[in-house]
Amino acid sequence: MNDEMHKYLKAVGSRIRCELNDLKRTTESAAKELEVPLKDLKDIIEGKKDEETTFRFIDRLSDFYPIDGKQLYLLKDDTINGIRYMGSSASYKSRRVFNRKSKSGELKPYYEYRDTAMSRLCLFKPEWILMLREVNDFDPYNPDMVLNKGHNLHQFGLFVGPVNFYWEDINGINHCTKMQTRDSNYITPFLKHSFTTRDANELAYIVACTNGGEVSRAQREAYALGPELLKNFILNFRSKNEASIQLLKQYIFNDIHSLDSIDKLLKSFDKKLDIYKIISTDTAITSYEYEVLSSILKVEVSDLVFPEYREEDDMVLNYNSSTKPHSYPSIENPRYLIHQCAKTSKMPFLKGSIIEVLCTETDISYPIKRSLHTYMINFGKSEINLEYKYKDKIYKKKLYPYDSIYLKPFIQFALGNPSRGKSNLFCVGISGSMNLAAQKELSTLAEPPRVITELQEWY
Ligand SMILES: [Fe+2]
Numbered sequence: 001m002n003d004e005m006h007k008y009l010k011a012v013g014s015r016i017r018c019e020l021n022d023l024k025r026t027t028e029s030a031a032k033e034l035e036v037p038l039k040d041l042k043d044i045i046e047g048k049k050d051e052e053t054t055f056r057f058i059d060r061l062s063d064f065y066p067i068d069g070k071q072l073y074l075l076k077d078d079t080i081n082g083i084r085y086m087g088s089s090a091s092y093k094s095r096r097v098f099n100r101k102s103k104s105g106e107l108k109p110y111y112e113y114r115d116t117a118m119s120r121l122c123l124f125k126p127e128w129i130l131m132l133r134e135v136n137d138f139d140p141y142n143p144d145m146v147l148n149k150g151h152n153l154h155q156f157g158l159f160v161g162p163v164n165f166y167w168e169d170i171n172g173i174n175h176c177t178k179m180q181t182r183d184s185n186y187i188t189p190f191l192k193h194s195f196t197t198r199d200a201n202e203l204a205y206i207v208a209c210t211n212g213g214e215v216s217r218a219q220r221e222a223y224a225l226g227p228e229l230l231k232n233f234i235l236n237f238r239s240k241n242e243a244s245i246q247l248l249k250q251y252i253f254n255d256i257h258s259l260d261s262i263d264k265l266l267k268s269f270d271k272k273l274d275i276y277k278i279i280s281t282d283t284a285i286t287s288y289e290y291e292v293l294s295s296i297l298k299v300e301v302s303d304l305v306f307p308e309y310r311e312e313d314d315m316v317l318n319y320n321s322s323t324k325p326h327s328y329p330s331i332e333n334p335r336y337l338i339h340q341c342a343k344t345s346k347m348p349f350l351k352g353s354i355i356e357v358l359c360t361e362t363d364i365s366y367p368i369k370r371s372l373h374t375y376m377i378n379f380g381k382s383e384i385n386l387e388y389k390y391k392d393k394i395y396k397k398k399l400y401p402y403d404s405i406y407l408k409p410f411i412q413f414a415l416g417n418p419s420r421g422k423s424n425l426f427c428v429g430i431s432g433s434m435n436l437a438a439q440k441e442l443s444t445l446a447e448p449p450r451v452i453t454e455l456q457e458w459y
Pocket of ligand 1: 151155193208
């Protein structure tokens with residue numbers, strides 16, 4: 001068994017210990033109930049058994065107790081020294097062309113897809129997509145353009161070259177917009193969209209950084225709950241004030257209060273308050289009403305407030321020509337020019353930028369460091385040097401044009417542009433399962449590190 005596998009099986013053993021603690025089973029009592037020799041179970045928990053035996057035990061555990069055994073199949077870190085790298089030639093080899101109908105009704109090439117760097121540690125699925133269908137207008141109903149059906153993933157996209165972008169809005173109306181190099185967009189899951197080129201002789205492509213969010217992670221449970229139950233969780237976000245009221249009612253009913261009983265509590269605070277007025281959709285809930293309600297329900301105001309719907313958040317367009325880049329780390333020491341890409345407050349941890357590297361040498365004493373899983377692709381003509389720090393060691397990597405890379409959260413990195421040519425690095429970050437809600441909860445625990453190091457019984 002190699003070191004990595006041993007480390008992995010020790011982690012799985014710790015996770016099994018944690019689950020047995022949750023079930024209030026000692027090693028002895030679990031071994032007896034599950035009819036497993038005590039020595040074997042001790043070895044499994046200490047990571048001394050092989051993978052097959054360990055997983056067979058997890059299956060036995062989840063058959064016997066009402067638990068989701070798949071949660072114990074821990075993720076295997078697929079990074080090498082904290083990163084995953086995909087060179088341009090490996091990307092090129094993964095290319096595949098898909099046809100769509102043309103205006104004559106025949107199937108003709110539409111896109112060429114190429115894989116870029118990915119890791120199983122996060123829900124990024126970034127694709128390099130070449131536009132093969134040429135149009136010569138901006139008609140959103142151009143018969144040569146074919147919308148897709150939309151997809152489950154959020155899409156954060158970078159445009160390179162003369163690309164037309166099309167989408168069907170929530171009311172079923174098509175739109176087309178002219179995009180150019182360095183423009184970017186955000187597409188809400190399941191909105192139909194498409195891309196074409198305005199000039200087949202010029203390179204026109206997008207980097208579609210599709211990524212799963214909380215809903216993707218909740219899918220496993222959602223399938224089990226089924227469509228009828230899932231409907232109850234869907235708040236009416238696009239109708240004025242409705243989602244806020246539905247959410248408020250959910251809190252009230254979860255506390256086994258009725259509207260009448262909560263109204264009495266409200267009135268004991270302030271006679272003028274009326275729950276029936278608060279939940280009428282005519283007016284938005286005021287901040288004073290939220291404050292009183294949050295103190296009655298013993299939750300934070302931020303837990304009660306649901307963001308207001310803005311149609312422009314469904315499809316966010318960012319034109320590079322109308323955004324002003326900033327110097328990093330400072331105007332006095334401008335190592336990079338950072339061009340912010342499309343943003344939506346719905347996805348506060350989805351952050352995209354174009355990094356223009358101004359310095360020739362890398363210098364890790366001015367690091368970029370983020371809490372996010374980071375994906376980068378060099379879409380410029382200059383090679384870029386990457387220097388990064390992982391577990392107190394410094395590593396170096398060259399990013400040639402079309403090379404892409406994934407970096408684990410909190411890795412510090414610095415970039416250099418030895419040729420001084422115009423550099424273009426698309427850099428996107430997303431949060432993983434350790435999202436804001438998980439981070440808040442983790443931080444409040446008495447001994448947070450024990451979440452992944454539990455080796456002891458609970459008493
Ligand atoms: Fe897409």
